[in-house]
Every structure is written in structure tokens, then in C-alpha cells.
Amino acid sequence: MKSPPFSSFMHEIYNYLKNNEPWNNLHQEMSIVIIGAGFAGASCAWWLARLGAKDVTVIEREEMPGLHASGLNAGFARRFEEDEKVAPLASEGVDFITNPPRGFVDGPIIEHKGSLLLNAPKNIIGPHHKIISKKVASKMVPPLESAQFKETLWTPTDGIVDIHKYLWAFINGAKANGVRFLTSCNIVKFNVIARAPARSNPRREIASLTLAMTGKTFEINSNIIVNASGAWLQEIATLAGSEDLLIKPFRRHLFSTPPMKEADSNWPFVWDVKNQFYFRPESGGLLLGACDEDEVRPGAPLVDPKIKELLAEKLLKYCPAISNVSIAREWCGCRTFAPDKRPVIRFDKKTKNLFWLGALGGRGMTCASSAGRMAAEMIMKRTRSW
Ligand SMILES: Cc1cc2nc3c(=O)[nH]c(=O)nc-3n(C[C@H](O)[C@H](O)[C@H](O)COP(=O)(O)OP(=O)(O)OC[C@H]3O[C@@H](n4cnc5c(N)ncnc54)[C@H](O)[C@@H]3O)c2cc1C
Known part of the structure; x- marks a missing residue:
């Protein structure tokens, strides 16, 4: 056939x-x-x-x-963690994705674009990261010149996974x-x-x-x-x-833009931990999130239009250089947590x-x-x- x-x-x-x-x-x-x-x-x-x-x-x-x-997830594989019990699981997970056993999959499943963690807490755990200045980070991702941070955590071994x-x-x-x-x-x-x-x-x-x-x-x-x-x-x-x-399950939204000339497909994953938003390159445009976390019933949650407004507010306030992006698609899913x-x-x-x-x-x-x-x-x- x-x-x-x-x-x-x-x-x-x-x-x-x-x-x-x-x-x-x-x-x-x-x-x-x-x-x-x-x-x-x-x-x-x-x-x-x-x-x-x-x-x-x-x-x-x-x-x-x-x-x-x-x-439905954002496909971000990261080694850093705040919880010392979970950090080894994350690191082992990224190692597996990076070097899966022979025959597991044809070709790579991760693109090591790295990650920039803005305003990260001091107790973050994870190998391979270093602290870089706003100037260096903004050279990698120019819109970050408009963001609010002094220095950032750079983890080059993090990456974006082909989740399917x-x-x-x-x-x-x-x-x-x-x-x-x-x-x-x-x-x-x-x-x-x-x-x-x-x-x-x-x-x-x-x-x-x-x-x-x-x-x-x-x-x-x-x-x-x-x-x-x-x-x-x-x-x-x-x-x-x-x-x-x-x-309990908690709903999280994601948004993607149409292709845009300002977005570079080599940018790393950028996450502002204090101000709670993130973005990364996706299909010639960007994938973005406002880090929303509302408790929902188990199931396929409905998109809440207020979260798009929340994202727009956050971008305008914390990273105005990308605040005028148009949204082509939005969706949400459940992230499930124990207390x-x-x-x-x-x-x-x-x-x-x-x-x-x-x-x-x-x-x-x-x-x-x-x-x-x-x-x-x-x-x-x-x-x-x-
Ligand atoms: C928007 C969003 C962004 C995320 N971003 C990231 C990220 O960047 N990086 C990362 O590492 N993680 C991310 N996550 C988290 C990650 O996606 C989840 O932790 C992970 O997918 C959970 O997998 P799971 O198998 O436990 O749950 P699920 O993927 O929900 O699978 C559970 C399955 O069980 C089935 N099921 C339920 N009840 C029954 C039943 N009675 N009988 C038979 N089948 C049943 C369901 O249909 C479902 O297919 C994100 C999650 C969301 C929602």
C-alpha cells in the first residue's frame, strides 16, 4: 500500500x-x-x-x-527545578530525550535551542546553566531589551521537543x-x-x-x-x-502567532518566572503563554477569552517589544498537581x-x-x- x-x-x-x-x-x-x-x-x-x-x-x-x-503541551524540556526531589527526574528526562536508546525513534526529537529564565528564584537546581547579563541575553533575543530583568539563567542544553x-x-x-x-x-x-x-x-x-x-x-x-x-x-x-x-487539574492556555518576520526560529525558550509569561519560536512565529492556573474539573477545558487579555496585559507591561503580536490559534489543557x-x-x-x-x-x-x-x-x- x-x-x-x-x-x-x-x-x-x-x-x-x-x-x-x-x-x-x-x-x-x-x-x-x-x-x-x-x-x-x-x-x-x-x-x-x-x-x-x-x-x-x-x-x-x-x-x-x-x-x-x-x-497539547508547550514541548519545553528543561533541566532546572526548584524541588530537589524532582530535579533528578527532570535531568534524567532531558538526557533520555537527548540520547534515546538505539532504535527508539528515527532522528532527533529535541532541538537544543536552550532556555533563558528571567527573574529566576535563587534556589533553582539544575546542571549546565550559567548566569548571563541582560545585554548578552538581548543579543540572543532582541525583544528582551524591553523586558524587566537584570540578569538571567541560560541553560543551553534545554530545548524544544517534537511531542507527538x-x-x-x-x-x-x-x-x-x-x-x-x-x-x-x-x-x-x-x-x-x-x-x-x-x-x-x-x-x-x-x-x-x-x-x-x-x-x-x-x-x-x-x-x-x-x-x-x-x-x-x-x-x-x-x-x-x-x-x-x-x-487536582488546573487549566493552562497556549497561544500561537502566524509567521512573523521579527521572530527568529533559533531563539531559545524564554520564561519570566516572576512576571509569569513565556514565549518560544514556533512555525515561523511564536508560541506564548501567560502561565494561567485555574482549577477545573477533569476533562477537556474550554478556552477562556480573558486569558488572551491577560497575556496582552503582561506583554505590554513586561516585554512591550512583542506586545503587538496577533494570535492565530489558542488552546488549553489540564496540568495536574498533588498538593x-x-x-x-x-x-x-x-x-x-x-x-x-x-x-x-x-x-x-x-x-x-x-x-x-x-x-x-x-x-x-x-x-x-x-
Ligand atoms: C498547556 C500545557 C503546557 C504544558 N507544557 C509543558 C512543557 O512545556 N513541558 C513539560 O514537560 N510538560 C508540559 N506540560 C505538562 C505535560 O503535558 C503533562 O504533565 C503530561 O502530558 C501529563 O501526562 P499524563 O499521561 O499524566 O496525562 P494525559 O496526557 O492527560 O493522559 C492521560 C490519559 O488518560 C486517559 N484517561 C483518563 N481517564 C480514563 C479512563 N477512565 N479510561 C481510559 N483512559 C482514561 C485520557 O483520555 C488521557 O489520554 C504542559 C501541560 C499543558 C496542559
Whole structure:
């Protein structure tokens, strides 16, 4: 069959739908079921397969993976962090993206344009960065002459990731190693049932799930359920009678401009931490954000027109040289946080066979590989909790 003339992302979707696992191939006993095919679930599946796990199934409610945070984010891979526990995850994540294992993906997935962090807090952690003056930074990105800062953190090893290529590399790699992906598949019931331990399965408790797809339901049993459902983490936990970790989704908007002659595609990612806005080159123009963070219900949030006004106000005040950009497209998605803003990567304390993998906040793409590795190792009993 001739390849369709699609972009590489559309090509992945075309192949995915063409080769999707038929629903009627399901069998009733599964070792590990992962809920959610975003960066968290896809990376965990890839690592589990790499560590030799057999019989792993990923369940995704949407028609295809990556329709929520994992396909809507700003693609910024950064090493710096304020939290000492998360900093190694970010660094490991960028290392993986920079030098993925052989065969993971064709060609690079990151462009190392670097990052400029204006008005950064003093306690920032991360290798490879240095402090540069406003004069030097403005030579790199001329509009910064109009911005309010004295010096900035320059991290040349940060970069912009092709997020779709990265996500699909996990999915395709996991599939090639036997992981099943079931899309348009939702969980309607989650029970924990006890049964006599068998030699092949020493666990006493197993999870019994009722899955639904276009009106049909199917019962399956599984030893381990990985909750990688992003904004829906707490909803799945409620369904499973698990802990309430007070994990909540917060909406964030992004904006892109049409191509503009003032924008240089070699500019780094610029983030003013104090005044809360960022921008970077995108398709000949700019991608911008006002760092909004409103709590929302899990789901696909609606665009709030007020955020575009907020962005315009911030640019006018803090970086007037780019305040007259026109906006061609705007969208938003959920960034999901636990109260301490740290990822949750561990078994549930009440529902013993439920594993939490999420609350990745604003760096879930950056930390995808490290969080997925850690989860897979803990599930395979190779490391203790982090
Ligand atoms: C606007 C924006 C900008 C961002 N910018 C960056 C950035 O620059 N750099 C960075 O590193 N990170 C960034 N992030 C954060 C990053 O995108 C997320 O942390 C990451 O994508 C979370 O991945 P996830 O797999 O946990 O969640 P998701 O991508 O939301 O995936 C969860 C999946 O679970 C599925 N699901 C939910 N419930 C069920 C169910 N009952 N049954 C089956 N499937 C279910 C959903 O359909 C979804 O596909 C940004 C996020 C947003 C929204």
C-alpha cells in the first residue's frame, strides 16, 4: 500500500487506527493494565516491556492517544527545578530525550535551542546553566531589551521537543514489544476481589474491571492496575475505593502567532518566572503563554477569552517589544498537581494492586521517561519507593 501524503503525526494516527487491536481479541486475565495512553501511561508501558513484563495492556478512553495534556503541551524540556526531589527526574528526562536508546525513534526529537529564565528564584537546581547579563541575553533575543530583568539563567542544553514524535515513539516501541493498546475504551467499574492464591499468581487480591466500548461491556481481571489517567487520577481512585490524594487539574492556555518576520526560529525558550509569561519560536512565529492556573474539573477545558487579555496585559507591561503580536490559534489543557506539587509514583495504600503514576504537573513531558522508568521498576519490584 502506498503511504498517504500525511505529515508524520497524521501518518502515526493513520497507522495506529489501521492496526488497532480488535476489541474481540481481549482475554479475561491480564497481568498489568495501564489506564491512560498519555506520556505517563505510554512511557510506563514502554519501560515495563523493556524490563520483561508480559501481558501489559494500555486502555485509553479517547479514539487515539495524546488528545489531552500530552498532545497539547508547550514541548519545553528543561533541566532546572526548584524541588530537589524532582530535579533528578527532570535531568534524567532531558538526557533520555537527548540520547534515546538505539532504535527508539528515527532522528532527533529535541532541538537544543536552550532556555533563558528571567527573574529566576535563587534556589533553582539544575546542571549546565550559567548566569548571563541582560545585554548578552538581548543579543540572543532582541525583544528582551524591553523586558524587566537584570540578569538571567541560560541553560543551553534545554530545548524544544517534537511531542507527538516522542509520545508515539513510546507507543510504537511498547507495541513492538507486545504491549496491547485499546482505544475508545473506558472503565465503568473497578472492584477488588479476593481469591485463593495460585502458584502462577501468588497475589491474593486481584482487580476486576468492567470495560465499556460503544455500548458493549467486558469483564477483565488484572493483578496490577496503573492509574495513569492524568486529570482523571482522583476519579479513577474513587472508582477503586483508593486513597484521596487531593490531586487536582488546573487549566493552562497556549497561544500561537502566524509567521512573523521579527521572530527568529533559533531563539531559545524564554520564561519570566516572576512576571509569569513565556514565549518560544514556533512555525515561523511564536508560541506564548501567560502561565494561567485555574482549577477545573477533569476533562477537556474550554478556552477562556480573558486569558488572551491577560497575556496582552503582561506583554505590554513586561516585554512591550512583542506586545503587538496577533494570535492565530489558542488552546488549553489540564496540568495536574498533588498538593505538594510532586509527582505521585507509588502503590496505593488502600487498594493494594492500584499503582499511581501521575500528578506530573507542568513537566510531565520532560519527566515522562524517568517517571515511567521508576514506575516500571517499582512494579517489577526492582526498587523501593522514591
Ligand atoms: C498547556 C500545557 C503546557 C504544558 N507544557 C509543558 C512543557 O512545556 N513541558 C513539560 O514537560 N510538560 C508540559 N506540560 C505538562 C505535560 O503535558 C503533562 O504533565 C503530561 O502530558 C501529563 O501526562 P499524563 O499521561 O499524566 O496525562 P494525559 O496526557 O492527560 O493522559 C492521560 C490519559 O488518560 C486517559 N484517561 C483518563 N481517564 C480514563 C479512563 N477512565 N479510561 C481510559 N483512559 C482514561 C485520557 O483520555 C488521557 O489520554 C504542559 C501541560 C499543558 C496542559
